[in-house]
Amino acid sequence: MNLFFSPTSPYARIVRLALMEKDLTAQVNERQVNPWDGDPDLGAHNPIMRVPTLVTDDDLALTESLLIVQYLERQFPEPALIPGNAAPRILSLAGIGMGLIDSTVQLVLARRFFGAGDPPGPFENRRLDGIRRAIVRLEGAPPEPAGDILDLSGIVLGVALAYVSFRAPEVEWTTDHPGLANWLADVNLRPSMRITAPA
Numbered sequence: 001m002n003l004f005f006s007p008t009s010p011y012a013r014i015v016r017l018a019l020m021e022k023d024l025t026a027q028v029n030e031r032q033v034n035p036w037d038g039d040p041d042l043g044a045h046n047p048i049m050r051v052p053t054l055v056t057d058d059d060l061a062l063t064e065s066l067l068i069v070q071y072l073e074r075q076f077p078e079p080a081l082i083p084g085n086a087a088p089r090i091l092s093l094a095g096i097g098m099g100l101i102d103s104t105v106q107l108v109l110a111r112r113f114f115g116a117g118d119p120p121g122p123f124e125n126r127r128l129d130g131i132r133r134a135i136v137r138l139e140g141a142p143p144e145p146a147g148d149i150l151d152l153s154g155i156v157l158g159v160a161l162a163y164v165s166f167r168a169p170e171v172e173w174t175t176d177h178p179g180l181a182n183w184l185a186d187v188n189l190r191p192s193m194r195i196t197a198p199a
């Protein structure tokens with residue numbers, strides 16, 4: 001398999017973490033690209049030109065982080081990132097994490113292409129409010145500490161909270177939510193999180 005990724009992409013980080021937690025890295029060649037550069041190889045596999053893009057050994061291009069994770073779960077069921085008995089809780093938490101990532105990415109793109117408002121404009125405020133509400137929700141019903149494996153909720157929330165701190169530092173969530181901050185600090189110690197941390 002070949003994985004097109006960018007080290008700063010939270011979506012690509014989800015897939016890289018899934019591969020590492022499932023011990024599949026030996027089966028994947030990573031190809032670092034900047035998706036905004038119009039890399040022709042990436043475009044040949046993914047017309048939308050986004051990362052992550054996983055090309056299987058049968059030359060099938062898989063896109064969209066959670067669809068790629070679903071493919072990996074089906075092809076390589078063990079260890080499971082979404083064990084059946086815990087699936088509802090894991091998917092519910094992962095959904096909040098994807099919302100955090102999408103909201104933060106939209107904030108970054110809006111600011112890059114249309115400029116940051118000072119004070120923040122209505123779209124920025126809507127996304128910032130959603131990020132803050134999601135963090136309050138997580139503090140009230142936090143993810144479980146990771147066991148032998150970081151399940152999909154741990155992967156997505158670990159990526160999401162780290163990405164919010166990296167790209168939307170004004171949210172300053174760690175002081176008011178120490179339980180969640182401690183959870184992230186523990187997760188950040190895992191080799192998979194350290195290897196995939198953006199420089």
Ligand SMILES: N[C@@H](CCC(=O)N[C@@H](CS)C(=O)NCC(=O)O)C(=O)O
Nearest residue numbers: 009010011035049050051052064065
């Ligand atoms: N929904 C997609 C989002 C992928 C995505 O937006 N990737 C960004 C990097 S963070 C990208 O490649 N952006 C380039 C572009 O939008 O043209 C997923 O879950 O994989």
